Amino acid sequence: MAGIALRRLLGAVPVLLIVSLITFGMMRAIPGDPSAIIGGISATQEQLAQIRHELGLDQPAYIQLLTWYTGLAHGDFGRSLLMGQPVLQVTMQRLPVTLALSAYALVLTLVLGLLGGIFAALRQNTWVDQAAMMFSMLGISVPNFFLGLLMIFLFGVYLGWLPTGGYIPLWQDPVGWLRTSTMPAISLALLQVGLLARITRSTMLEVLRQDYIRTARAKGLPRRLVVGKHALANALIPITTVVGIVISLLISGSVVTETLFSLPGIGQLLTQAVLNRDYPMVQGGLLLVTAFLVFVNIVVDVCYALLDPRVRYESP
Amino acid sequence: MNLPEDDDAPVRRRHPFWLAWGRLLRHRLFVSGLVLFGIILIAAVFAPYLAPTDPDKLAMRFKFLPPGADHPFGTDNFGRSLWSRVIWGARLSVLMGSAVVVLNAIFGTLIGAAAGYFRWLDNPLMRVNDALMAFPAILLAIGITAVLGPSTIDAVLALAIVYIPRTARIVRSSVIVLREMEYVQAAVAAGAGHWRILRRHIMPNAMAPLIVQLSFLFAYTVLAEATLSFLGVGAVPPTPTWGNIMAEGRQYMIEAPWIITIPGVALMITVMGLNMLGDGLRDVLDPRLRIQQ
Numbered sequence: 268m269a270g271i272a273l274r275r276l277l278g279a280v281p282v283l284l285i286v287s288l289i290t291f292g293m294m295r296a297i298p299g300d301p302s303a304i305i306g307g308i309s310a311t312q313e314q315l316a317q318i319r320h321e322l323g324l325d326q327p328a329y330i331q332l333l334t335w336y337t338g339l340a341h342g343d344f345g346r347s348l349l350m351g352q353p354v355l356q357v358t359m360q361r362l363p364v365t366l367a368l369s370a371y372a373l374v375l376t377l378v379l380g381l382l383g384g385i386f387a388a389l390r391q392n393t394w395v396d397q398a399a400m401m402f403s404m405l406g407i408s409v410p411n412f413f414l415g416l417l418m419i420f421l422f423g424v425y426l427g428w429l430p431t432g433g434y435i436p437l438w439q440d441p442v443g444w445l446r447t448s449t450m451p452a453i454s455l456a457l458l459q460v461g462l463l464a465r466i467t468r469s470t471m472l473e474v475l476r477q478d479y480i481r482t483a484r485a486k487g488l489p490r491r492l493v494v495g496k497h498a499l500a501n502a503l504i505p506i507t508t509v510v511g512i513v514i515s516l517l518i519s520g521s522v523v524t525e526t527l528f529s530l531p532g533i534g535q536l537l538t539q540a541v542l543n544r545d546y547p548m549v550q551g552g553l554l555l556v557t558a559f560l561v562f563v564n565i566v567v568d569v570c571y572a573l574l575d576p577r578v579r580y581e582s583p
Numbered sequence: 584m585n586l587p588e589d590d591d592a593p594v595r596r597r598h599p600f601w602l603a604w605g606r607l608l609r610h611r612l613f614v615s616g617l618v619l620f621g622i623i624l625i626a627a628v629f630a631p632y633l634a635p636t637d638p639d640k641l642a643m644r645f646k647f648l649p650p651g652a653d654h655p656f657g658t659d660n661f662g663r664s665l666w667s668r669v670i671w672g673a674r675l676s677v678l679m680g681s682a683v684v685v686l687n688a689i690f691g692t693l694i695g696a697a698a699g700y701f702r703w704l705d706n707p708l709m710r711v712n713d714a715l716m717a718f719p720a721i722l723l724a725i726g727i728t729a730v731l732g733p734s735t736i737d738a739v740l741a742l743a744i745v746y747i748p749r750t751a752r753i754v755r756s757s758v759i760v761l762r763e764m765e766y767v768q769a770a771v772a773a774g775a776g777h778w779r780i781l782r783r784h785i786m787p788n789a790m791a792p793l794i795v796q797l798s799f800l801f802a803y804t805v806l807a808e809a810t811l812s813f814l815g816v817g818a819v820p821p822t823p824t825w826g827n828i829m830a831e832g833r834q835y836m837i838e839a840p841w842i843i844t845i846p847g848v849a850l851m852i853t854v855m856g857l858n859m860l861g862d863g864l865r866d867v868l869d870p871r872l873r874i875q876q
Contacts, residue, residue, distance in 0.1 A: 281710050282710060282713045282714045282717060283714075283717075284716055285710055285713075285714035286713055286718070287715045289715070289718075290726075293726050293727065293729075293730055296730045297729050297730050298730075298732070302633055307690065308651070324639070332619070334644065380864050404855060404858060404859070405851075405855070407802075407854075407858055408851055408854040408855035408858055409800070409851050409854075410788050410806055410809055410850055410851070410854070412810065412829070413829070413843075413847035413850065416829065416836070416847070417844075419845070420836050420837075420843075421839060424836065424837055475861070494688060516720075517717065518719045519719035519720045519721045520721070521811070522719070522721045522722055522814075523721065523814065526814060534719075534722070537722055537725075538725055538814065541722075541725050541726050541729045542725075542729065544729070547869070549726065549794065553718065553722065553726070555724070556719060557717045557718050557719070560717055560719065561717050570586065
């Protein structure tokens with residue numbers, strides 16, 4: 268078990284190295300110089316050169332890269348150009364917003380997606396199945412910002428039940444957090460609910476056709492027990508691998524959701540940073556978020572190996 | 584070898600394409616998808632005839648007109664005809680989606696086949712692939728458009744770079760399995776070169792999962808392009824895209840709700856049609872992945 272975890276962690280090293288190179292290269296390739304943004308339009312040539320010198324932008328690219336890596340090795344992710352604060356600090360301030368929203372959306376996804384998929388599979392070819400599959404088709408087809416806009420219009424503007432934007436931290440006021448986070452979480456979860464319901468349904472149908480299910484039924488076990496214990500346990504194993512993809516989609520989707528509902532999370536932070544060419548922020552922030560996603564996937568893989576002994580035996 | 588000729592003569596031989604097409608036309612979801620996407624495709628192809636009014640023509644006198652006889656979809660905050668803008672938006676969505684799909688078909692296949700077939704290429708190519716796939720998709724696309732600049736072509740390139748690794752991975756996994764097949768080894772033994780083996784023996788059998796992937800990819804691309812232009816990093820206004828029409832209409836949600844609703848519904852029809860086509864193609868072409876009907 269430890270072997271699998273270790274191998275996956277080692278395998279992540281080259282991936283993260285390439286991720287860091289891509290982010291570094293991407294930020295250097297952006298036309299326009301951050302010194303112009305810091306200095307403003309009125310800055311003279313000397314002032315711009317001074318800013319460039321202070322940021323180390325007059326150095327060759329490989330020196331800048333080495334400086335960045337040296338900093339990373341010391342836990343220094345650089346300093347945001349616009350906010351003047353360390354990237355790590357800004358990211359850690361914004362991270363709870365995105366994590367709380369994603370966790371809320373993940374709970375919605377797991378509950379609705381799993382239940383929808385399981386019930387559809389158990390009532391295959393009935394109206395329950397067709398309704399569940401119709402909803403999941405809608406889920407994967409309706410853009411999340413469109414659903415968000417419709418909800419803002421209906422619940423925020425027309426009925427006035429929920430605020431149309433803004434954020435209240437969870438630990439300050441849980442009820443306020445629920446009021447500000449429910450619409451974003453629903454619009455964020457939509458795609459993943461649809462995906463998970465479809466995958467759960469097909470996996471369940473696959474498992475329900477297996478011989479051991481027929482055997483369990485034939486020896487007289489009640490259907491509830493067969494479905495709840497034998498079928499579900501085996502269907503959930505392949506579904507765990509989907510959770511990694513779902514989390515990645517949630518983080519990616521939070522970019523739009525946070526912008527739409529003006530939530531001060533990572534997605535909004537990095538979008539603004541890219542548009543303002545705040546390159547230390549983008550470099551550091553993208554690296555942190557991507558490293559987080561890589562780590563989540565390793566955890567998912569290890570869980571998968573824990574749940575399914577075949578994976579352990581097949582890959583020594 | 585001399586086979587009696589009438590052995591296969593009575594059997595009407597049909598090209599595999601027509602066999603698959605026949606089965607697709609009996610697939611309910613596929614036909615529904617065909618109808619939905621067909622509507623959008625017709626709007627895209629015949630945009631100049633369906634919407635002769637210039638989509639960028641301003642007419643402040645006519646702003647915020649609700650849908651009616653003169654303006655089937657109403658007008659926006661500048662009095663521009665939403666009918667024209669949504670139809671020209673359809674053309675742009677379909678064009679951009681097709682361009683990303685074509686780029687994926689070319690480069691995804693090349694990279695995936697190279698990585699799957701040549702063992703020494705597998706590791707370096709797939710590590711770069713993994714790295715690109717590790718990024719949150721939309722953030723990577725925003726980053727690339729920041730490098731390239733906001734325009735239609737740059738958004739296409741950004742989305743292609745985001746999605747090609749995913750296509751390459753699917754092609755690679757088919758090629759890795761096919762590479763070990765006995766008929767491929769027979770071809771190697773018979774002295775066929777790498778190019779011939781890939782083209783004649785491996786790729787035809789890797790097509791089914793690729794086609795299924797590309798049809799879903801079309802749906803993702805249309806969705807992602809709308810998302811980018813909604814965020815203001817896609818095609819530049821006044822070029823009408825569904826995403827930027829909705830972004831502009833957001834401020835006028837109360838007095839003119841049709842500005843966000845109509846492009847949103849058009850977007851939904853497109854993506855749903857393409858997803859249904861993808862489901863149908865998967866059921867017919869790639870029976871291993873079939874969701875039990």
